[in-house]
Amino acid sequence: MPQESKANPLLSLRGIRKSFGAVEVLRGVDLNVYSGKVTALVGDNGAGKSTLIKGIAGIYPFDGGDYVFEGESVQISDPRAANDLGIEVVYQDLALCDNLDVVHNMFLGREEKRGLILNEDDMERRARETLDGLSVRTLKSVRQQVSSLSGGQRQTVAIARAVLWNSKLVILDEPTAALGVAQTAQVLSLVRRLADAGLAVILISHNMVDVMEVADNIAALYLGQMAAQVEASDVSHGEVVELITAGRSGELGIQPKNGEGAA
Numbered sequence: 464m465p466q467e468s469k470a471n472p473l474l475s476l477r478g479i480r481k482s483f484g485a486v487e488v489l490r491g492v493d494l495n496v497y498s499g500k501v502t503a504l505v506g507d508n509g510a511g512k513s514t515l516i517k518g519i520a521g522i523y524p525f526d527g528g529d530y531v532f533e534g535e536s537v538q539i540s541d542p543r544a545a546n547d548l549g550i551e552v553v554y555q556d557l558a559l560c561d562n563l564d565v566v567h568n569m570f571l572g573r574e575e576k577r578g579l580i581l582n583e584d585d586m587e588r589r590a591r592e593t594l595d596g597l598s599v600r601t602l603k604s605v606r607q608q609v610s611s612l613s614g615g616q617r618q619t620v621a622i623a624r625a626v627l628w629n630s631k632l633v634i635l636d637e638p639t640a641a642l643g644v645a646q647t648a649q650v651l652s653l654v655r656r657l658a659d660a661g662l663a664v665i666l667i668s669h670n671m672v673d674v675m676e677v678a679d680n681i682a683a684l685y686l687g688q689m690a691a692q693v694e695a696s697d698v699s700h701g702e703v704v705e706l707i708t709a710g711r712s713g714e715l716g717i718q719p720k721n722g723e724g725a726a
């Protein structure tokens with residue numbers, strides 16, 4: 464059986480449950496996320512991926528189960544509590560402001576003030592340092608309006624914004640879905656650098672090529688259950704696809720109960 468990493472996880476979820484009305488969307492989900500590693504969260508449409516990350520981020524608190532961060536059991540009942548732990552989410556729709564420049568987007572809602580005045584120089588310096596630290600070289604200027612950026616550059620700004628806040632865990636929901644080949648490569652290499660810099664990264668993706676390229680660890684959700692979480696190097700592309708579409712692949716995944724659904 465493929466072994467999971469022995470290191471202590473940064474985030475460990477156990478038996479997570481979440482219902483919307485009568486519909487049970489997460490049915491006892493376990494997930495481990497490690498610092499310095501990219502954990503791909505995969506699963507078919509409606510499997511519960513977005514619900515799981517919204518719970519991690521405190522947007523829709525879980526109904527039950529254990530949420531353990533840095534070895535401590537925590538209650539995350541709102542997004543602020545998740546931010547305070549160092550958890551940042553980059554949502555697919557990005558929510559950047561077109562009419563503001565890169566610096567103001569990176570500090571949106573958390574602007575630095577000196578008295579009543581925004582501390583422009585300091586914000587610009589920190590924005591530039593963060594982008595440089597991530598080896599982002601595709602932006603001409605941090606004073607460029609976001610409306611003038613390409614899709615990949617926008618994604619880069621959104622990711623850089625997430626790491627500006629002493630983040631420990633950055634969650635990316637489909638960061639390459641709308642991107643072309645070259646821009647996808649740029650964003651994936653940025654994802655890799657985040658992990659290499661010691662952050663834990665959760666990457667939601669439907670693109671198996673991206674997943675196999677950048678993930679260290681793969682967690683496959685199937686109809687609200689964690690079918691399997693495995694080291695990426697221990698599974699083939701085909702096995703991951705089977706986990707996604709059938710919830711199991713050979714010995715891996717959710718096994719049928721006796722007398723039920725013989726393979």
Ligand SMILES: Nc1ncnc2c1ncn2[C@@H]1O[C@H](COP(=O)(O)OP(=O)(O)OP(=O)(O)O)[C@@H](O)[C@H]1O
Binds near residue numbers: 510513514
């Ligand atoms: N706010 C909500 N109210 C009611 N049902 C919801 C809500 N959010 C999600 N669901 C249901 O929960 C299930 C899981 O949805 P979720 O968005 O987590 O799936 P997903 O794995 O992110 O899918 P996709 O790949 O399409 O983004 C779906 O059946 C969805 O209809």
Ligand SMILES: [Mg+2]
Binds near residue numbers: 512513514
């Ligand atoms: Mg989703």
